[in-house]
Amino acid sequence: MKALRFHAAKDLRLEELDALPVPGPGQVAIRNRFVGICGTDLHEYAHGPIFIPTAPHPFTGAQGPQVLGHEFGGVVTAIGAGVTHVAVGDRVSVQPLIQPRGGDYFSDRGLFQLSEELGLVGLSWQSGGMAEGALLNAYNVFKLPDALSDEEAALVEPTAVCVYACDRGKVAAGNSVLVTGAGPIGIVTLLTARAFGAVKLFVTDLNDTRLEKAREILPDVIALNPKRDDVAARVRAETEGGVGCDVALECVGNEKALQTCVDAVRKQGTVVQVGLHPGLGAVNWFDVTFKDIDIRGSWCYPTYIWPRVMDLIASGAIPSKKVVTRKIRLEQAVTEGFDALLDPAGTQLKILIDLT
Template identity: 70%
Template sequence: MKALRFHAAKDLRIENIDQPPAPGPGQVVIRNRYVGICGTDLHEYVSGPIFVPTDAHPFTGATSPQVLGHEFGGEVIAIGEGVSKVAIGDRVSVQPLIMPRNDEHFADRGLFNLSGSLALVGLSWISGGMSEMALLNDYNVEKIPDSMSDEEAALVEPTAVCVYACDRAGITAGDSVLVTGAGPIGMLALLCARAFGATKLFVSDLNETRLELARKIVPGVITINPKQDNVGDVVRAHSQDGVGCDIALECVGNEHALQSCLDAVRKQGVIVQTGLHPGKGSLDFFQLTFKDAEIRGSWCYPTHSWPRTIDLISSGAVPASRVVTKKITLDQAVKDGFDALLDPAGSELKILIDLKA
């Protein structure tokens, strides 16, 4: 079957590889439909291997070359012994976290995303979404309703990241929320914050094209370009009594953006760090203490959030498909997908690969 595999930085290859083996007990095979190109995939392409193991992964045994893609869905075409949650022919969304199910500190507490042995489909597993088929554990698939499209099934994973970030922030009705970064995660975070009840939304980004997209995707959002205006000043100017926003979601992984979040939130406000920082960075800890503010990390998502996220998308509460700007074929993935998303002057936001095209 055809697949896109990571070999090394700047070395992605479309190759013919073996089809997945027959599913064992508790496993399924799906025919992939759509897969999204994630920022994590882009980081692997530019600077990897990062999450792709160079030696055998201690839990899954996976190693490079690795089929990429962890934002995807498809149709179940084979099931192993003991599988009852899905049947052949079911359309599913893939929850890509793979980890011990018991006899491990965090797994025993249901905190699977915090497992020290964590692996991910499309980064450290036998299969990935950027191929025609994938072998998965039954806990990695969740049946989707008829009201959900195949494209939306591929958007559950990034949306789940944002749902969890909003949970970590404690967003509630009437809150004001700043999101730093108008990439796919930032856009989905805005849509999730609105679904959670936030009534005043701000987004900051250096890319004017993405700010224009934000105004179309999230009507009413207040956009800020830090090259032109101070983020905190704009937020305070639109806040009750000029105190700042209630919540800030940092979706870039940039220390300047994090400092903007701290500047913009009110006293006793909450900042949630969602983007992955490449280095240690710095922060004005005097301001953090003086404001009596909080900074919380947000890593992946609880695996039990998948049905909830599916409901949020399929009901229309989170119109996730708004972030999709282009669909391409697997043969076009590198030039028209990865390279297009890395172009600083590019206009693409979320690109989906159509595995049937």
């Protein structure tokens, strides 16, 4: 089968791999249909290996070269003994966290994303979405609601990140919400905040093209460019009492964006750090204390969130497909996918690879 594998930074190779093995007990084989290129995939391509293990993963045993892709779905082609929740022919979305073997504090409490043994399909597992097929554990696949399309199956994973971030921020009806970063995660976070009942939305980005795309998707969003706008002042001016927004979600991984969130959020508001910072960063901790605010991290998502996220997309409450700007074939993935998304012009948001 054809697969796109990571060998080293700027070294992705389209290769012919052996056909998938017959699923063992508790395993499922699928024919992949659509897979998204994630920001994590881009970081691996540009600077990796980062999450891809160079020695065998302590739990999964995987190591590079690695088939990329953890935002995907497909059709079940075979099931192993003991699998009852899906059948051959079912359309599925892939929840890519590999549950640890247990015995540690977090995995024993169902918080698999926090375990040191965590593996991830497409980064530290034998299979990934950027191939014609994948072999998965049964718990990794969820049958799609009829109303969820094959393309949307590939958007459940990034949407889960956004839903969990809004959960961490306790976004509620009537809130005002700032999101820094108008990339795919930032815009889907805005869509999620709106689904949760937020009534006033702000977004920041240094790229005017992306701000315009955010306006196309959410016409009433207040889009601000920190190069020319005083973001905190504008947010305060547009919120009740001039106090600032209730929740600010940092979706860039940039210390200046985090400080913008601290500046713009109201006293006793909440800041959620969603983007991954590349290293140590500074923030004005006097303001954190003086304003009596909460700063919370948001890492991945709990695995039980999958059915809820699928229903939110299928119902139209979170129209994640609006961030898809291009669909390409696997043979085009490097030049028309990875390179296009790294273009500073920022003309693309979410690119899906069509494997149908």
